[in-house]
Amino acid sequence: xxxxxxxxxxxxxxxxxxxxxxxxxxxxxxxxxxxxxxxxxxxxxxxxxxxxxxxxxxxxxxxxxxxxxxxxxxxxxxxxxxxxxxxxxxxxxxxxxxxxxxxxxxxxxxxxxxxxxxxxxxxxxxxxxxxxxxxxxxxxxxxxxxxxxxxxxxxxxxxxxxxxxxxxxxxxxxxxxxxxxxxxxxxxxxxxxxxxxxxxxxxxxxxxxxx
DNA sequence: AACACGATGGACT
DNA sequence: GTCCATCGTGTTA
Numbered sequence: 001x002x003x004x005x006x007x008x009x010x011x012x013x014x015x016x017x018x019x020x021x022x023x024x025x026x027x028x029x030x031x032x033x034x035x036x037x038x039x040x041x042x043x044x045x046x047x048x049x050x051x052x053x054x055x056x057x058x059x060x061x062x063x064x065x066x067x068x069x070x071x072x073x074x075x076x077x078x079x080x081x082x083x084x085x086x087x088x089x090x091x092x093x094x095x096x097x098x099x100x101x102x103x104x105x106x107x108x109x110x111x112x113x114x115x116x117x118x119x120x121x122x123x124x125x126x127x128x129x130x131x132x133x134x135x136x137x138x139x140x141x142x143x144x145x146x147x148x149x150x151x152x153x154x155x156x157x158x159x160x161x162x163x164x165x166x167x168x169x170x171x172x173x174x175x176x177x178x179x180x181x182x183x184x185x186x187x188x189x190x191x192x193x194x195x196x197x198x199x200x201x202x203x204x205x206x207x208x209x210x211x
Numbered sequence: 212a213a214c215a216c217g218a219t220g221g222a223c224t
Numbered sequence: 225g226t227c228c229a230t231c232g233t234g235t236t237a
Binding site: 042051052075077078081083085096098124127167169171 | 216217218219220
């Protein structure tokens with residue numbers, strides 16, 4: 001078993017987006033002096049996922065999404081917020097980081113987030129990229145290269161994983177809205193945990209996998 | 212070339 | 225709960 005702080009290998013990303021999403025919970029993402037423990041994510045499973053950018057196929061925006069696995073897919077949302085995704089499987093699949101807990105670099109995080117404090121610093125995908133200082137120039141960055149500006153490293157595995165419905169994707173097919181595309185660590189204030197989220201069971205995972 | 216709208220967040224009622 | 229900033233993208237023409 002790899003020790004804490006070791007960079008996750010390329011192979012980590014060579015799987016179904018739902019499995020990558022589940023296993024990246026508790027891992028750490030680093031940019032400069034800021035390190036965050038990932039507490040909430042959302043899986044986007046390739047072109048067949050009606051909530052995913054990949055539904056349009058490969059376009060100028062999504063070329064990194066269809067590029068090599070284990071790289072960052074960064075894009076601008078609502079003209080304001082940058083989103084950080086991890087490219088998975090190699091078919092346009094990805095995992096969006098939606099919330100995190102500070103591990104180090106709190107001073108930098110607070111500075112970038114307007115001097116705020118507590119979970120409000122990092123609960124929300126736009127806040128993650130903001131706190132890390134990630135934007136357009138990081139699109140395509142390799143996450144397993146030690147010399148890369150952004151890396152994902154071994155963290156602390158969560159005790160409980162919750163699954164819940166997606167938000168902000170009214171245009172998607174209802175089957176792509178319900179659990180378990182959105183996953184969170186249970187029992188922490190550093191993630192959104194609405195009542196609609198419940199423990200991720202093997203039965204639910206298998207049911208989703210067939211779609 | 213014009214258009215509609217989005218994988219959001221913050222301010223406000 | 226409501227409003228809306230702000231701009232790249234995909235769609236249509």
